[in-house]
Amino acid sequence: MRKLGMFYCLFFIVCSCTIKKNISGNYQYKSVSNGFTKEYNLSIRKDSFDMAYKSQDAYPNCVGKWEIFQDTLYLRCNKENVVTNMLSNGYMNKRDYKLKIIGNQKLMMIEENIVLNKK
Known part of the structure; x- marks a missing residue:
């Protein structure tokens, strides 16, 4: 029983490391x-990310830093200092995102x- 518990702990650690290593890449969602x-x-x-949202009349985007805690990816957009950029249709109002890591190929907002599926 003790060996089985140690096996599960080791398996969990290996899976966690694998997810963190393969998080880099391009992800997309279309509907x-x-x-x-x-x-x-x-x-x-x-060490960074960029995200863009495309809709009928707007294409807001942001660039920032990310970090992982357990199975959640946290995205924080950099602060925008130029007022005209904040007033344009390219400014993303929401500046923080949480994504659940689903394996190596998917992230759920x-x-x-x-x-979002990995390309």
Whole structure:
């Protein structure tokens, strides 16, 4: 019984490390709602990310830093200092995101309830 418990602990540690190593990449979500397309594009690099949301009349995006805690990926957009950028249709009003890591190929945006697939 003790060996089985140690095996599960070791398996959990190995799986956690695997997820963190493979989180970098490009993720995408596309759908059509009420005749309008809705698209998220997320690019995660070693120490930063950029995310863009595309809808009918706007294409807001942001760049920032990310961190992982357990099975959740936290995205925090950099602060925008230029007022004209904040007033444009390219400014993303929401600046913090939580994504649940689902294996190595999928991320679920918790508040939006959508799944981004790795390209």
